[in-house]
Amino acid sequence: MTDPYRKDYAFLAEDNRAVTHDEEMFSGALSFCRRRYARDLAGADLAVIGVPCDTATTGRPGCRLGPRGIRAASANLAWSHCWPSPFDPFERLAVVDWGDISFDLGNPAGVPAQIEAAVTHVLNQGAAALCLGGDHFLTYPILKAHAAKHGRGISLIQFDAHCDTAEDGAGQINHGTMFYHAAQDGTLDAKRSIQVGIRTTYTDTSDFVIHDANSVHEQGIDAAVARIREVVGDNCCYITFDIDCLDPAYAPGTGTPVCGGLSTWQAKEIIRRLDGIDLIGMDVVEVSPPFDHAEITSLAGATIALELICLMARLRG
Numbered sequence: 001m002t003d004p005y006r007k008d009y010a011f012l013a014e015d016n017r018a019v020t021h022d023e024e025m026f027s028g029a030l031s032f033c034r035r036r037y038a039r040d041l042a043g044a045d046l047a048v049i050g051v052p053c054d055t056a057t058t059g060r061p062g063c064r065l066g067p068r069g070i071r072a073a074s075a076n077l078a079w080s081h082c083w084p085s086p087f088d089p090f091e092r093l094a095v096v097d098w099g100d101i102s103f104d105l106g107n108p109a110g111v112p113a114q115i116e117a118a119v120t121h122v123l124n125q126g127a128a129a130l131c132l133g134g135d136h137f138l139t140y141p142i143l144k145a146h147a148a149k150h151g152r153g154i155s156l157i158q159f160d161a162h163c164d165t166a167e168d169g170a171g172q173i174n175h176g177t178m179f180y181h182a183a184q185d186g187t188l189d190a191k192r193s194i195q196v197g198i199r200t201t202y203t204d205t206s207d208f209v210i211h212d213a214n215s216v217h218e219q220g221i222d223a224a225v226a227r228i229r230e231v232v233g234d235n236c237c238y239i240t241f242d243i244d245c246l247d248p249a250y251a252p253g254t255g256t257p258v259c260g261g262l263s264t265w266q267a268k269e270i271i272r273r274l275d276g277i278d279l280i281g282m283d284v285v286e287v288s289p290p291f292d293h294a295e296i297t298s299l300a301g302a303t304i305a306l307e308l309i310c311l312m313a314r315l316r317g
Helices: 063-074 108-124 136-150 178-184 213-219 221-232 264-272 296-316
Strands: 046-051 095-100 128-133 155-159 194-196 209-211 236-242 278-285
Touching (some): 046 063, 063 128, 136 278, 209 221
Parallel strands (some): 046 128, 155 236
């Protein structure tokens, strides 16, 4: 049987592990940070995967265009390695842009399985995954793929304005309920998972630990990092970054913006100080270019994604 995911696209560099190089920001192919665009992951440490789906959105739509927006904005970051990192992460990690997962949009109920299958395929080739959304529901099938590889009971480090733990029926596709299901079915260990930046009311948080936005503002970066380390410990963990964790001043282009959120600087600093965690995968979701202005949100999403790559480069380098 022909492998539907084994298809090579244009190459932007001669090998996977290529240093950052200068290129005009306004031109070129829309790969993430000018990485080689390929489906063959031989020799790759990390695959950037677009998940252009927003059928689970309950507010403003448009984050199906998020992967393209993030890739385009990343051209502003690709000319030099990520400041203030002392190294170029692409010299330590072989990173490729795998392209986007394809869906049968006429069969929305089948989309979660298609996401899980695609990410499973990438993980089985030996690469880690950085997924670009798309709405936040996509994290659930991605987590299932990681649990199949690394074991159930994963710790989640969730940057978000919302807990996404509302209870609903089995099989529902809703970006406000998926972590309820992930905790219920054992994919996640809720008591060893933490949600950072929360600033909406939930009656049931499914045992997830919450370090809300006010705590970040009032107690500072070090306290947030210490709390994350305390909760997660040495358990393998997955980082999911909903762009609405940021205040709308820093990320207006998202479906459910909430005032009082983190600044881009606060989020970047927390991620930078997570050295030592057992990071197995990550995503950036809910960037909605139709509601963006001057690429502010797309650039924030690309910047957070690059910070996550730097973190993985430090952990694995």
